[in-house]
Amino acid sequence: MRALFSTEGLHPRNAFRQWRDMLCTQMVPNEIRNLAAAPFHGRIEFTAIGSLPITRSVQSSTRTEVTPEAVRRNGRGDRLYAVFTESGHHAVQQNEREAVARTGDFVVLDHRPGVSEIETGSVLILDLPRERLESVLGPSQLFTTLTVGTNLASTTLANTYIRELIRVGDRLTPDAATRMASIGVDLMVASLAERLVQEVPRSIQGNATVQRAKAYIDDHLGDTTLDPPQLAAAVGVSLRRLQELFQERGRHISDYIWGRRLELAAKRLSDPACAHLSIGMLAYGCGFSSQAHFARRFKDRHGISPSEYRQAHRWNVQMVAATSKLPFESA
Template sequence: MQSLFSTEGLHPSTGFKLWRELLGERLVPIEVERLDADGPFRGKLDIAEVGPLHISRLTQSALRCETTPTAARRHDRAGMIVVLFKVAGMSTSVQDGREAVQRPGDMVVLDHRPSVLTTHEDSQALFLELPRERLERVLGSTRLYTGLSLSADLASTQLTTCFIHELIRVRRQLTPDAAERMAAIGVDLIVASLAERMAQNVPRPIHGSVVVQRAKAFVEANLQDTALDPPHLAAAVGVSLRRLQELFHERGQHISDWIWERRLAVAATRLADPACVHLPIGTLAYGCGFISQSHFARRFKHHHGMSPREYRYAAILNGREYRAAVASHRVP
């Protein structure tokens, strides 16, 4: 990772002041209090980018960081959330009535709302900022899982943590297209880990909602699997097919329809993405779980009213027209 700032060599009082300002700029305006005012202060910030993912690694002495209601209202990141991956030391987070301890290997999601994060001596963590909509589309409101610690004992947490660390390590070897795809996989793993954690010890009245959220998270992470169907999905989330069908029906949905809608939505996004323009339509179709290009073309045209090729051409043309309008100052 690229080193952006370090207090090494700075006077303790100056180093802490600069570190406090840096946290306010990189995260949100926060109140920062030292917990070991008599000892030397250490702070180091490293950063990395993998496709759209902006990753920060913070190494710091013991601090109490509070996002106040006033600060939460002032900042401009209301559409984003933060995922913390604990690397070393211990920290405690408090948000939305939940207090949790994070140890090495654990994860926790924090929203840009009032919260308190306390780090202890020699603490280190990775921070990823993600669009709120990406999680809420599958898992529901962030208030359901902010401040909920995802233990390193969970297999899904282990897998997600290892993937993110490896992604950082090999990021310079990835092409821009590959980096974007791998970043998307990392986000899918985070969603799947949260869904598994939410299913633990939930009150019975909301158990059905959690099962559906886990099912949708599994679909998002496995769209490319042509074998993904309702029986496969029910087995993956640990309920009977009949029970899963009932839960989807209660929400006015059918399992098969949901799977195909998500495949078609992802395919449409990739067709319109300039980074995927070099991909043959057949390759793109297989990557979204369709068994053949003709099968994909039929379903896509029925859903969107035009063939995949026509859809891609229209998206490219619209993009060029928009860029031309911007260049000629017709678009503010």
């Protein structure tokens, strides 16, 4: 990981002030208070593996309050943050919940007002797209500020994988990095899903039904006849009940189906392995009955046509490959 900031070498009297100013200026403008009795020490490191930004904070004890004003100024409501505790103790209050994470645990936070206290130690912060997690788990209120502990085997697996991914990340090709980062996010989602099973029984039953429905959708995205009645019959509930379950999670069934088709289409448009497919063939393979229908929905979602999206990603891949061959001096 690349070092972004360190208090090493700073006068002890100025260390915390400069740390606080750096976080508020370069990252998120929060209210931060030093809880350490000894002189403050802190270090921020950063890496990005594929499209997954990862920050490591090694620091003395602090208390951070995210105020409503900070939320308004930051404007990153489309993001979620998975915080892995590498060492020390992390306590957080948000969304009318309290969570305590110890070494090996993680907790997902959204960008809402809250209070966080970190005991001297180290945390990893993974910047995640909200839509990716909510498409599987439902609204973020269901799974944020829950301690996902090492008592779950899936948590230990996710923790180990993320640390190893950071270690080898600079040796991965851009395409491999994207794929490996996606696997890491999937492991976190699996841990969160297992943790949610421990929640309220009715919520468990509803979540299980929705998860079966979403799995069926993903397995049948190429079926142009897939619709809500067919889906309800496949998972063994009434259409009305399935609609209620999706609406409780802030989605409509049809919107979710089309959204997943568009996600699959975007993934294939940016995948070099699918470059030989025409736009029409790709659209049909993702469940669209016509290329015109696909183009209209895709442009509504992404603001550009499918062919423009494919070309833009092809150019990005070429630029990344070219840049990776350029010599850079060490910082």
